[in-house]
Amino acid sequence: MSCCSEEISQEMWSEVDSVIERHRETPGALITVLREAQDVVGWFPQALIEYIAKGMNIPASDVFGVVSFYSLFSLTPKGRNSIKVCTGTACYVKGAREVIGRISGEYGIAEGETTEDRRFDLEGVRCVGACGLAPAMVINGDVHGDVTADSVLKILEKYS
């Protein structure tokens, strides 16, 4: 991984500082710190992992271990709009695979990838618990239900 500290602005660094400050004394707070840090920066450049490790007094290898273990944390930059297609059983049975296929085809990204212009990133995610709306898709936190391979592109047009 290349060092990407230019990805992180001065403002972000000071927010990360205050995140660390808030939780440094709480045992077991690493995951909370990482979540809040990711909310600030968007993903984990190596420089950020090392910075948090130092701040929390935990080996960087352990921090990396936690970041890479949980699917919430990302080691690559995300798009401006995150597309999460639910791949739970109910959505799968009702055609989530076809929905993902259509998005991949249109924007040239596979699951886990981000478009070059960083407009979208695409993820097939674990059951979002909206099985009543299957197949379900979440874009930037908005849940869209009954999505089909035919209707999905129209929904995406609204996000630039």
Added chain:
Amino acid sequence: MTHITPTKLEAMRKEYAARLTQPHIRHLFICGGTGCHATGSLKVKDALHEEIAKHGLEEKVRVVETGCNGFCALGPLMVVHPDNVFYQKMTVDDVAEIVSEHLVHEKPVERLMYKDPQSKKRVPLFSDIPFFALQKPWTLRNKGIINPESIEDYIGREGYMGLSKVLLEMEPSQIIDEMKASGIRGRGGAGFPTGMKWSFAAQNDSDIKYVLCNADEGDPGAFMDRSILEADPHAVLEGMTIAARAINATEGYIYCRSEYPLAIKRVQIAIDQARSLGLLGENIMGTGFSFDISIYQGAGAFVCGEETALMRSIEGKRGMPIPRPPFPAAQGLWKKPTILNNVETLANVGQIMLNGGKWYSSVGTENSKGTKVFALSGDVNNIGLVEVPMGTSLRSIVYDIGGGIPKKRKLKAVQLGGPSGGCIPEDHMDVVVDYEEIAKVGAIMGSGGVIVMDDKTCMVDMARFFLEFIQEESCGKCTPCREGTRRQLEILERICEGHGKPEDITLIEELSEMITASALCGLGQTASNPVLSVLRHFRNEFEAHIFDKKCPAKRCPALVEFKVIDERCKKCGKCAAVCPVGAVEWQKKEVAKINTEACVQCMSCYSACPFDAID
């Protein structure tokens, strides 16, 4: 601080009852679960407020945003109280009519009522809709009735009265005795008797003990816990506090998936409210007993539903299981005695304490007591949250409550228990909801996901789907699970791609036996259940994929070549209209033709044809 007393609780309950039965006052219970939010219930709620104000009805109509009502497929939905009228699929445009017709002119709006899928008739009354009428809402007793963000509403429905009884009238050992008498077993899926679990932790002496609530609902197709937390968060807090009293714990955590933001928000509100009334925190109800709860958000790892992995995760580490013993009851979180219960189990505790273990055990089968909440989804008419007494048949859940299979298709199988469970075929549908009976037919009770699959589902592909899930979620700590599931997945992938070998079935069975016997935790030990259940009930489909290179359900693209059956084709052209790659050649009054070279096997034409003329 003045402590809340049983008398005060009773007064609040009466006040709430009086509020609901006030003459000439209507309550509009509008569903505010995740499903209905997604279909626009918040906008409908705002429009209702506006319209009610326009007619000057603010004094006579109260709009209450409730948690998940359960009938998720029909959202946004609303129940008008006391009229007992149910409205479905409301839009902002319907609001003016509802207010002027129903609320002003006393004429309920028929076109928005539930339509029975069989008789095609409208059902005006909420309690007459079979989906609701056949359920037994115990765990979900408050769903769709109370505002989950109001502790007054919860207390109004006998909330915290179980806790009050426990703290003022019962010894910790009596709590455990009542739990044992109730016969309730862990609703997370494994079915371990809850009273027994608590008694182990109670026996271990320690200055610090923990009560954890497992809200890391990871099974795909399961949304029971989310709905309970969204609809009735105080019930879970009350259950945890009673558990804490039983084992003498001082701290509790709710480990909740970060994918459930609404549930997290409502639980946090509930915690703050309970603290402010002295029902959580220091010296609860003036009894000297102290207990507090915090929320811990998961970070997306299925294995964290396993108890030891969940505890490692709260400690801020990689969520990997550790061998047991020592069991968490002796050494759990931070190596202190800990009990971990599922959301649904805990939500029952308050009522069990209030009404007694005997009351709870009066319903159910010999070894499975009480009720079970299921998330019914997939190819079924009535998708949603259902709660039935133990002993109800699967057939009744799918057909009577679920309203059967849409589009007149045939039921093929029902999947229970997610990636640790199995598929139950149509000819075993009379099996009843009972931990042991379900195990006999090759599935598990599981946490409550019920996914109905029609005849268009390929069972080999289903087995592949679950293995892919397990393989990705295997934490990698133990070799049998990490490597074994990968090999199994490779075999299933090649079968679905048309490269299956005759010896593959035996190989899968051998691998399954080894993984089950040697994996470290429940995830690996049960990982083979889905594929084994498919082999048991749908072996012929496996054989069709391997020997005939055919996918009977037409789901595996490599094994399917679509063609039009000339004599069935009615020349309507729907297939050509939906084909995304222009592979269907069709002209007016001509039979359609599929260009197999251009076809990408997307199934669009196959699904669109009204005459089953594409095969």
